[in-house]
Amino acid sequence: MSNDLAKFINSKRRHKTDVAISRQVKIAKSHATYNQRNIKQKHRLAKRHAMDCGNPQCYLCGNPRKTHKDKLTQQEKRLFQNVEVIRDTHSNGLTTKENDE
Numbered sequence: 001m002s003n004d005l006a007k008f009i010n011s012k013r014r015h016k017t018d019v020a021i022s023r024q025v026k027i028a029k030s031h032a033t034y035n036q037r038n039i040k041q042k043h044r045l046a047k048r049h050a051m052d053c054g055n056p057q058c059y060l061c062g063n064p065r066k067t068h069k070d071k072l073t074q075q076e077k078r079l080f081q082n083v084e085v086i087r088d089t090h091s092n093g094l095t096t097k098e099n100d101e
Contacts, residue, residue, distance in 0.1 A: 027051060
């Protein structure tokens with residue numbers, strides 16, 4: 001390292017990697033289904049998410065355009081929804097008139 005600025009930038013980059021790894025380890029420990037062997041090898045999570053199953057057929061981990069061609073993506077569902085129909089409901093399914101009673 002030639003100067004203090006280069007040392008600082010290098011240490012900042014390493015710290016950022018360590019923080020990202022510790023976050024993924026924390027997520028992996030909170031889920032009991034995750035392989036405990038991989039938690040001991042912490043650097044394995046440096047370039048990989050803890051909850052990524054690695055299965056390209058998985059709807060969450062894989063590309064939905066490639067694996068599930070018969071289903072619409074969330075963006076396409078939003079595009080094709082009928083915006084002219086007024087839906088006066090809350091997230092619990094009740095309308096506003098039912099809540100007033």
